[in-house]
Amino acid sequence: MSRWLERTHVEDASSVLRRAIADGFFREDTPAALFHDLGRVRARLAELDACFPEGTLHAVAVKANPLVEILRALVAAGAGLEAASFEEVRLAMAADCPPSRIVFDSPAKTKDELAWALAHGVPINVDNFDELDRIASRIGQTKPAHIGLRVNPQVGGGSIALTSVATRASKFGVPIERRDEIIAAFEAHPFLCALHVHVGSQGMPLATLVEGVRRVDSLRAEIEARTSPGRVHTFDLGGGLPVAYRPDDTPIPLSAYVNGLKETTPGLFAGGLRLVTEFGRAIHATAGWAASRVEYVKQAGDERLAVIHLGADLLVRRAYRPEEWHHEIAVLDAEGRPKGGLTEPVTIVGPLCFSGDVLARGLALPRVDPGDFVVLHDVGAYTLGMWSRHCSRGLPLVLGYDGETLSILKDRETPDDVVAFWSRSREQPPRSEP
Incomplete structure (x- = not known):
């Protein structure tokens, strides 16, 4: 059976995310992660x-x-x-x-x-x-x-x-x-x-x-x-x-x-x-997806905004040319399970300091609350490789999986890693207390 056109369904993402949480890869202090099949x-x-x-x-x-x-x-x-x-x-x-x-x-x-x-x-x-x-x-x-x-x-x-x-x-x-x-x-x-x-x-x-x-x-x-x-x-x-x-x-x-x-x-x-x-x-795009915790939900005019930890830093093309680039979005609860119930419009916004950092506007989803997870589908290609350093956000954790096996493909960048990136010397600066 061909797997060329296969995509990750929300139930599959839920299963992998719950496993990552249970195995200690996705801790409470981990705001977001990418997953690659x-x-x-x-x-x-x-x-x-x-x-x-x-x-x-x-x-x-x-x-x-x-x-x-x-x-x-x-x-x-x-x-x-x-x-x-x-x-x-x-x-x-x-x-x-x-x-x-x-x-x-x-x-x-x-x-x-x-x-x-x-x-x-x-x-x-x-x-x-x-x-x-x-x-x-x-x-x-x-x-x-x-x-x-x-x-x-x-x-x-x-x-x-x-x-x-x-x-x-x-x-x-x-x-x-x-x-x-x-x-x-x-x-x-x-x-x-x-x-x-x-x-x-x-x-x-x-x-x-x-x-x-x-x-x-x-x-x-x-x-x-x-x-x-x-x-x-x-x-x-x-x-x-x-x-x-x-x-x-x-x-x-x-x-x-x-x-x-x-x-x-x-x-x-x-x-x-x-x-x-x-x-x-065609090899990578639908093999990858991302999950971000919802940090805040707030009302702005007539819109309900869900603030997440991935935006135009990861999906540069989506933010700047939304008519040409699309990604399906789903919501899971704080334990990684699919949410049900009536849908309501929500605008998904990223963490960057410019008004165009919007991934979806007025999207119909089950009610999104702080602590939930927003899943971004089909991000395995031309996303992390185009990562924007605007606001100096660190690269997220990246996990790989094959069946039941989960492994770290890249550790999350710490604030000190970002400081080293922008510093004159390649040497790591002294680590500071958070």
Whole structure:
């Protein structure tokens, strides 16, 4: 049975939260915690392995969730890691990922970063021709690993402009309309051996995702006609698939995506070509959820406000662009059990010192009281990795679970940890009494 589209129901969150309370992970002084279903993540990776040809590298996007313990679990299950910055390369190394299974995709790689990646055998996807020249100037000094070229297929944007990366003027990759220059680059640089494409995930329809791959695969055929058969031995499909954050969203099953690729680009599955994927959101988003204690409930005009400990610090996109980003919200009682009874409108607000820190306005929930828990669904991707330091709130506790097993993935930041973060020295300052 596929677990690709599986989500966490409030009853499941309640069971895990009550276990965390009973096991002493979620103490009375713990205001909030994030939870990540590691079993679901591993199951999705196994589905990728089953749907794609043997030998495909599934390089999960670090930016989707950069916690080292989560990355380490993925690597142990056979995944690679995709790094959108040099810091993410180092996170991948810290997670024990072999260099050959790291894909370095930053659009702003420095000379030193390129030299380091080349020296350590980290595969590189080149973003532009100037970067390609930098690499070419160093090839005589060190043997290159996998070197690919990112091509923008120019298929247009989806329903969310800020996450669409294949518009005609996108900042990413070499536009496919410059195909003659791309082919000439492969002719001039024998070390180029791969192509990379990515159009975005959230807000992208299946047809656009598949068309982006088809266009770059047609370019592959032209390159090999001008050079030699098999010259492009690796094809990086990029990420990913959109996630259904709303109950009425229509998700795209992994099987539908793979079948679409097989219909339009059968050569990718014919053998002899190594494939790479870069899924992130679809792996993590619905595997994660958060729980925050309700600190206060107060009346403000006609609105009843519930103040919780997670807001725009965790859900930056939700706070600033609520029409595009949604998260389902539920309420549990102080012991972690689902609340019943009649619903009433409540506005859920976060802890930050600006008026836009609102997660939901006039939401119909069973009566919310101080000490209850508010559950935020589907926060496993592009949340903690985008944590806002506004008001210097510390990162929350993060717990992982797989069946009945609970473990700490990251300790909660203390006030002293935050002071150390903002201090000139990396050394911890003397701890002060609360």
